[in-house]
Amino acid sequence: MAVVENLPSPSAERPIGFGRLKRKEDERFIRGQGTYVDDIELPGMLHGAVLRSPYAHARIVSIDTSNALAHPNVAAVVTAKDLETLGLAWMPTISYDTQAVLAGDKVRFQGQEVAFVVATDKYSANDALSLIDVEYEPLPAVVDARTALDPDAPVIRDDKSGQRDNLATPLWEAGDEAATDRAFAEADTVVKRDIIYPRCHPAPLETCGMIADFNPKTGQLDIYNGNQAPHAHRTVYAHVAGLAEHMIRIRCQDIGGGFGNKVPVYPGYVCAIAASIVAGVPVKWVENRSENLLSTGFARDYIMHAEICSKDGKVTGLRVDTIADHGAFDSTAQPTKFPAGFFHIVCGSYDLEASHVKVKAVYTNKAPGGVAYRCSFRITEAVYLVERMVDALAREMKTDPIELRMRNFIPPEQFPYETTTGWTYDSGEYAKTMKVATEIAGYEDLRREQAEKRARGELMGIGVSFFTEGVGAGPRKHMDILGLSMNDGADLRVHPSGKAVVSISAQTQGQGHETTFAQIVAEELGVPPEDVEVRHGDTDRSPYGLGTYGSRSTPVSGGAVAVVSRKVRDKARLIAATMLETRPEDLAWEKGRWYVKGDPEQGAMIEEISERAYSGEPMPAGMEGGLDAQVIYDPPNLTYPYGAYIAVVDIDPDTAQVTVRRFIAVDDCGVRINPMVVDGQIHGGLAEGVGIALMELISFDSEGNCLNSSFMDYLIPTALECPDFELGETVTPCPHHPLGAKGVGESPNVGSPPAIVSAVIDALHETHGVEHIDMPCTPARVWAAMQGRPEPPQ
Amino acid sequence: MNVSMTVNGERVSHDVEPRMLLVHFIRETLGLKGTHWGCDTSNCGACVVLMDGEPVKSCTVLAAMCEGHEIRTVESLESDGELDPVQQGFHELHALQCGFCTPGMQMTARALLDRNPNPSDEEIRTAISGSICRCTGYKNIVGAVRWAAEHESTTRQEA
Numbered sequence: 001m002a003v004v005e006n007l008p009s010p011s012a013e014r015p016i017g018f019g020r021l022k023r024k025e026d027e028r029f030i031r032g033q034g035t036y037v038d039d040i041e042l043p044g045m046l047h048g049a050v051l052r053s054p055y056a057h058a059r060i061v062s063i064d065t066s067n068a069l070a071h072p073n074v075a076a077v078v079t080a081k082d083l084e085t086l087g088l089a090w091m092p093t094i095s096y097d098t099q100a101v102l103a104g105d106k107v108r109f110q111g112q113e114v115a116f117v118v119a120t121d122k123y124s125a126n127d128a129l130s131l132i133d134v135e136y137e138p139l140p141a142v143v144d145a146r147t148a149l150d151p152d153a154p155v156i157r158d159d160k161s162g163q164r165d166n167l168a169t170p171l172w173e174a175g176d177e178a179a180t181d182r183a184f185a186e187a188d189t190v191v192k193r194d195i196i197y198p199r200c201h202p203a204p205l206e207t208c209g210m211i212a213d214f215n216p217k218t219g220q221l222d223i224y225n226g227n228q229a230p231h232a233h234r235t236v237y238a239h240v241a242g243l244a245e246h247m248i249r250i251r252c253q254d255i256g257g258g259f260g261n262k263v264p265v266y267p268g269y270v271c272a273i274a275a276s277i278v279a280g281v282p283v284k285w286v287e288n289r290s291e292n293l294l295s296t297g298f299a300r301d302y303i304m305h306a307e308i309c310s311k312d313g314k315v316t317g318l319r320v321d322t323i324a325d326h327g328a329f330d331s332t333a334q335p336t337k338f339p340a341g342f343f344h345i346v347c348g349s350y351d352l353e354a355s356h357v358k359v360k361a362v363y364t365n366k367a368p369g370g371v372a373y374r375c376s377f378r379i380t381e382a383v384y385l386v387e388r389m390v391d392a393l394a395r396e397m398k399t400d401p402i403e404l405r406m407r408n409f410i411p412p413e414q415f416p417y418e419t420t421t422g423w424t425y426d427s428g429e430y431a432k433t434m435k436v437a438t439e440i441a442g443y444e445d446l447r448r449e450q451a452e453k454r455a456r457g458e459l460m461g462i463g464v465s466f467f468t469e470g471v472g473a474g475p476r477k478h479m480d481i482l483g484l485s486m487n488d489g490a491d492l493r494v495h496p497s498g499k500a501v502v503s504i505s506a507q508t509q510g511q512g513h514e515t516t517f518a519q520i521v522a523e524e525l526g527v528p529p530e531d532v533e534v535r536h537g538d539t540d541r542s543p544y545g546l547g548t549y550g551s552r553s554t555p556v557s558g559g560a561v562a563v564v565s566r567k568v569r570d571k572a573r574l575i576a577a578t579m580l581e582t583r584p585e586d587l588a589w590e591k592g593r594w595y596v597k598g599d600p601e602q603g604a605m606i607e608e609i610s611e612r613a614y615s616g617e618p619m620p621a622g623m624e625g626g627l628d629a630q631v632i633y634d635p636p637n638l639t640y641p642y643g644a645y646i647a648v649v650d651i652d653p654d655t656a657q658v659t660v661r662r663f664i665a666v667d668d669c670g671v672r673i674n675p676m677v678v679d680g681q682i683h684g685g686l687a688e689g690v691g692i693a694l695m696e697l698i699s700f701d702s703e704g705n706c707l708n709s710s711f712m713d714y715l716i717p718t719a720l721e722c723p724d725f726e727l728g729e730t731v732t733p734c735p736h737h738p739l740g741a742k743g744v745g746e747s748p749n750v751g752s753p754p755a756i757v758s759a760v761i762d763a764l765h766e767t768h769g770v771e772h773i774d775m776p777c778t779p780a781r782v783w784a785a786m787q788g789r790p791e792p793p794q
Numbered sequence: 795m796n797v798s799m800t801v802n803g804e805r806v807s808h809d810v811e812p813r814m815l816l817v818h819f820i821r822e823t824l825g826l827k828g829t830h831w832g833c834d835t836s837n838c839g840a841c842v843v844l845m846d847g848e849p850v851k852s853c854t855v856l857a858a859m860c861e862g863h864e865i866r867t868v869e870s871l872e873s874d875g876e877l878d879p880v881q882q883g884f885h886e887l888h889a890l891q892c893g894f895c896t897p898g899m900q901m902t903a904r905a906l907l908d909r910n911p912n913p914s915d916e917e918i919r920t921a922i923s924g925s926i927c928r929c930t931g932y933k934n935i936v937g938a939v940r941w942a943a944e945h946e947s948t949t950r951q952e953a
Contacts, residue, residue, distance in 0.1 A: 022885060029893030030881040032828020032868035036894065039827040123811065205832045205840055205894045205928050256830070256894030257928045289833040510892025510929050680888050683931030711837035711926070719919040719932040 016591055017523025020676040023515045024530070025508075034254035037209040037226050038286045045211065046075055048272055048285035049125035051115040051132050052295065053107035056143070056365040056704020057154065058136040060106055060114070068117060068131040073124035077132065078116040078275060080104030088274050091240050093331035094264055094481055095339070097168070098160075099368060100329075101267045101274075106139070108156055108328035109367050110706050111294030116271035118283055141365040141704035142166060145303055145325035148362035156328055156363045168326045168361040174344035174421045179354035183317030187309030191392045196774045197381045198793040199301040199325070199366075199698040200691075201293055201714060202373040204509070206256020208296055209286030210269045212276035221248045221276075225269065226255035228262045228507050229547025232484055234539050236265050241273060252537040258509035259688070260371040263333050263549050264297050290709045297333070298366075298698055299373030301325040302343075302381045308389040315393065315408045318355040320346055320385060324370070326361050332370025333549070334377040335479035335486060341378030342470055344421040348386035349430050349468045349642060350408040355420040365704045373692075374685055374749035376471040376550040387465040387754035392772070395765065401464045401758070402438060406431055409466075416735075423470055425640045426734050426742075428668070433730045434466060437644035437666040440728045446648060454766065459651035461763025465755040466645070470638040471743035472555025481546060487634045488552075489543025490560035492568050494627040496614040498527060498607025502564070503535040505545020506557035511745060512677045513553065517561050519673055520739065524565030525572075525606050526592025543630065551641075551743030554673065555734075560633035562738035567629035574620045575613055575627075576604040639734045639742035643667040647755040651763050656783035658760055660690055660721070663752070666728035669744035670737065679727055681745045686725050689752025691717040693760075697776045699794045707794075799860040801826070802870035810857050816850075817841040819857035820867060828868040828897045832926070839925025842898035843867050849905045851924075868897035871904065879942040880904050889938035891929035898925050903939045912943055 028034050065077040080102040083089040090098045103114050115132050119125035142148050142156060148166040157163045184190060211224040221243055227233050230250040238245045255262065272285040287296070303323040309316055324340065326332055334341035340359035347355045372378070394404040409430040410417045417425040446462050453460045476485035491503040502521050506513055518532035536542050545557065569589070576594035577584040580602055587594045595603030604612075613619070613627040648662040665682055672678045688696075695715035699707045708714040733740030753775060760777045764770035764786060773785045774792050784791050798807040801824060808823050820829045820843065829852060832840035836851040843852045844866040871878040880903045883889065890896040899922060906913055906921040913921065918939045919932070927935060 023888065025893070026885045026890060029890050029896050030877070030884050030900065031872060032826075032897040034893045035827075036830070038831070039821075041825075123813070203928070205838060205892070205926060206830070207832070254893060256832075257892045259928065289835070289838075510890075510894075512891065676888050680891060680930060680934060683933045684891060684927075684929040685931075687931035688928070710835050711833045712835050716837075716926050716928070718923040718926060719936065720923045722932050724915070724936075725931060725933050 016526060016528060017519055018673050021515055021519060021529055021674055023512050024518065025512065025514045036206055036254050036256050037211060037224055040211055040224050042211060042213060042282040045282040045284055046118045046120060046279060047122040047125045048275055048283050049117050049122065049129055050113050050268055050271065050291065051117065051129045052291065053103065053110060053112040053114050055107055055136055055138050056110045056141040057139040057156065058107050059139060060103060061135040061137050063115060064133040065115065067133065068128040071124060071128045071131060073120040074117060074128045075120065075279060076118040076275060078102065078271060083274060086274055088240060088270055091265065091270050092236065093329055095330045095332050097330035099267065099331060101270045105159060109365050110704055111291065111367060113267040116275060118275045118279065143364060143700050143702060143704050145323050145362050145364050148364055156365060166363040168330045168363050169339045171358065171360055172339045173356065173358045175356040176354050176420065177356045180317050180319050180356040183354045184307065184309050184319065187311050187316055189393065189397055190307060190309045191389065191396045192307045193389060193392055193772055195304045195306060195385055195388055196792050197300040197302045197384055198775055199298050200373060200696040201298050201698050202259035202261035202371065203293065203714065203716060204257030204259055204261050207287045207289060207292040208262060208266055208268065210272045211282055211284045212272040213282035214276040214280065216280040219247055221273065223248065223250045225250060226252055226262055228258045228509060228549050230507055230537065230539050231505055231544045232481065232546055233265055235484060237273065240270060250539045252507055255509040259374045260299060260333065260549055261297050262509065263371055264331050266296055289711060293698065293714050294706050294709045295367050297331065297369035297371035299369065299371055300381055301370070304385055306385055306389050308393050310393060310397065313407060315350050315390065316353040318347060318352060318386065318389065320357045322359045324359055324361040325364050325366065326370050327364055327366040327368040329368035330361070331368040333372055335473055335481055337478060338377065341372070342376055343378040343382045345379055345423055345470050346382035346386050347419045347421050348383065349410060349466050351410045351414065352420050357421060366700060372550055374688055374746045376469055376473065376746055379469050380750045383467040383750045384754045387467065388757065391758045402434060402443065405466050406434060424637060425468060426637060426736060427732050428468065428640065428642055429730065429732050430466065430642060433642065433666050433668050434644040436728045436730055437646050437664050440666065440726055441646040441664045457653065459653050459763045459767065461649045461651070461759035461761070463647040463755040463757065463759025463762055465751050465758065467747065467751040468640055468642040469747055469750055470640055471551035471746065472635055472639045473550050473552055474638055475636060476634050484546060486546050487632050488545035488557040488560045489630065489632050490557065490564040491543050491630040492521065492564045492628065494568055494606065494610045496611050498610045499531045500527065501533045501535055502561055503542045504557050504561060505543050505547065506553040507537055507548045509548065511548065511553060511681065512674065516674045516677055520558060520561045521565050524562060525569060527606055551746045554741050555639045555737060555743045556633060556635050558741055559635055559738050560631055563633055564629050564631045567631065568627055571627060571629065572606060572609045574623060575609050578618065578620045579604050579609065579612055636736045639670065639737055641667065641669040641742040641744055641747050643747050643751050645751045645755040647759040649756065649759040649763055651760065651782065656779040656786060658694055658777050658782060660723050660756060662726065663723050664726045665748060666730065667744060667747055668730040668732050669747065670732060670734040670742040671740035673739065673741060678744055682727055682748045683725050685746060685748025686752050687717055687722045688749045690722055690756065693753040693756035693775050694721065694777050697793055795858060797857050797861050799862065800864045802867060812858055814857045815853055816855040816857050816860055817852035820852060826867050826869050830894055830897060837926065839898045839902065840895055842901045842925060844901055844905055847905065847908060849902045868900055871900060878904065879946040880907065880939065882945065883938035883941035887934045887938040887941055889930060889934040895925060895927045899927065899935055903942065906939065907943055907946060911946065915940065
């Protein structure tokens with residue numbers, strides 16, 4: 001029998017389990033050998049292009065495709081009429097609404113899909129778009145969500161029977177209104193703010209695209225697509241196209257970023273599928289950047305009125321009334337029972353007496369969406385609101401923003417903590433994390449520096465935020481999307497050689513699953529991570545599950561992989577007992593090996609056990625051969641990561657340009673599987689937070705024309721806008737996750753905007769009297785605020 | 795029209811439409827898929843290649859403009875099975891996540907180190923500011939380029 005010395009020796013560079021293991025997937029990416037959708041060429045493939053509406057709201061009088069069809073390289077032009085005959089003119093959204101695949105009756109937002117051209121090459125397909133003649137009869141557009149429910153507002157969704165206004169979903173509320181009223185009645189301090197979280201866009205660097213390859217002989221539909229939830233997409237296509245799920249195979253190879261943008265099913269996908277079914281050849285459709293920004297899932301667009309109150313220095317109540325702009329079709333992403341996502345986590349990290357949240361969702365003549373741009377279903381909006389409100393309250397009370405937070409945090413002994421809106425936070429030591437951030441920042445020194453600079457007429461601000469996120473949707477008793485429970489499968493096969501393949505339903509878009517999920521198996525089985533292949537992104541070769549968004553990979557799929565590994569380990573114990581001629585209860589585990597208690601020389605390593613499991617040697621009575629297992633993991637609760645962030649900004653008094661000079665982020669996401677990957681996730685989310693706070697905005701003119709449909713005007717931070725982020729950590733394990741881990745990918749995007757905006761206000765309050773500013777804090781908008789006329793974003 | 799150029803050390807000659815973009819020539823005519831496309835407006839830098847040693851955005855260069863010029867793409871970085879220090883640095887410092895911006899970033903970094911073997915962090919940030927990365931927040935990219943600079947000078951001294 002093998003002895004312990006034969007185990008591969010772990011080191012910081014090559015950990016057996018958790019640790020800063022460099023990524024397996026880098027090998028192909030650093031050589032430019034990733035495989036993104038547009039890299040795939042299939043024989044006989046045609047290319048699609050979408051004709052889009054120039055109007056935000058218009059009736060379609062006629063569509064003449066004859067000139068386009070006469071183009072020598074055009075194979076087909078598809079319109080709503082053609083799709084109607086296939087039953088594909090409308091498709092379900094992920095929020096139980098319907099969305100036009102191609103507009104037939106009227107267009108409802110600028111950039112809406114009107115026709116789909118299929119040609120031998122993409123240059124010709126795009127040329128032919130200009131040969132399609134569409135006659136429109138423009139209609140008045142509903143652009144401002146605040147007026148969408150006015151009695152004279154045109155009804156956008158007249159396609160829906162019984163729809164007489166622009167209310168997208170029934171009014172929704174959470175918390176206790178009466179108790180909140182009482183808290184406000186008894187309060188000594190009340191602060192009110194109108195706060196907008198403007199429309200922005202995840203804008204992954206790779207746009208959306210698909211190759212649909214329908215084989216008319218076999219009836220098999222092969223799809224190559226970069227989406228965040230391949231199994232859920234397959235189910236949607238099965239319903240839409242009337243095909244059996246086993247006849248559809250979706251392969252998501254490498255995905256050039258997602259950030260929520262690649263969760264929904266888009267009309268272009270359905271067009272590519274329909275065109276391939278009709279033409280019987282593969283059809284590729286890849287949108288351009290303008291199409292991505294104009295038509296695919298935007299994020300946020302919450303118009304919020306909030307009131308916060310306190311008594312004797314203790315924050316007691318929060319009241320929020322929100323108008324949610326969902327655009328022309330309700331395709332916001334969240335579990336079914338939560339039409340405003342997890343927005344009611346707005347009570348934040350504080351031990352409140354009561355809170356009450358109302359959300360009114362409306363249709364407007366804007367692109368559909370409401371996806372979670374690197375956040376767990378509207379938590380970003382919630383955290384932004386509560387953190388801005390606590391900051392405003394601190395200012396009103398003339399109390400330091402960190403001190404007010406410290407005084408009101410939910411104390412560690414109260415966990416698990418039931419919030420006033422019904423969440424059960426799992427674990428937290430908030431004050432400890434806040435303190436670490438304060439120390440890294442050198443908070444006292446920063447305040448001294450600020451005072452000195454202020455005396456010299458320089459504008460420097462310090463902003464604080466503390467967030468709690470609920471991630472890892474989710475428990476099947478509460479959470480589903482389109483009736484599909486939010487559980488994840490895992491399938492682990494240990495081969496006779498001891499090398500293993502683990503198949504997962506999570507879908508990486510750069511998060512490093514091939515490395516971190518191998519590390520989980522490695523940790524649990526004590527095998528080197530390089531001996532574990534992680535299989536994903538292919539519905540034929542991975543178990544059912546709902547994909548990657550809402551920071552759910554580690555909480556749900558990670559849990560599944562830990563549990564399936566333990567099942568294999570348990571089976572290995574029984575086999576080892578037979579091998580060692582002892583009882584299973586007499587064996588003890590150390591990484592990679594079962595050994596006899598009291599006689600550690602006697603043991604069997606996983607590779608010996610797996611060899612035995614596939615051999616002709618006897619197995620334990622009643623046990624099948626092989627060393628495999630599979631599970632469906634149903635998480636008992638969400639995981640609740642949190643963090644303390646501090647931003648330091650400088651504002652040029654002459655140009656109003658905001659520079660984020662320092663950003664300190666201390667995250668507590670429980671146990672970290674690969675700290676290098678966790679740090680990388682935090683850096684990326686912070687950069688997006690800098691973008692959202694300072695630059696990123698999707699805005700419209702009064703006619704509904706989108707003003708930010710390219711990277712010339714939808715501004716994304718570069719290396720020059722991002723500071724050298726300073727990270728810290730505390731580790732408070734999740735009590736219910738098998739590994740003690742919590743999700744983290746979205747925390748930095750959630751937590752950073754309020755810190756930056758509060759820093760901007762902090763820089764300007766004393767000298768310019770600025771009480772409030774809405775994002776993005778562009779020079780023009782900051783300048784307006786400095787002149788005493790802050791404007792909400794359009 | 796016919797266009798001839800040198801791509802990764804090899805002379806290539808093809809008939810193309812005059813309007814064909816260099817990025818499409820590289821990706822579709824030559825089948826070199828490592829060069830990516832991300833924005834159409836030369837803002838994102840996913841398509842950066844080197845033209846006579848200078849980084850250019852191949853989505854705003856016509857293939858026809860490259861007649862007689864020398865183009866280098868990400869596929870040329872590794873030579874004889876040896877990674878370029880830039881590639882190694884990106885791996886060592888976790889300077890990539892989804893990998894989509896990586897080839898353009900690496901080519902930009904290569905060009906920087908070719909003209910400035912020992913850049914400061916500020917110079918690195920300025921050099922890569924024409925490229926967008928949505929995943930990394932740039933911190934580790936800056937570190938990777940610095941790593942490459944340090945390891946390149948070691949190699950050169952040894953040579």
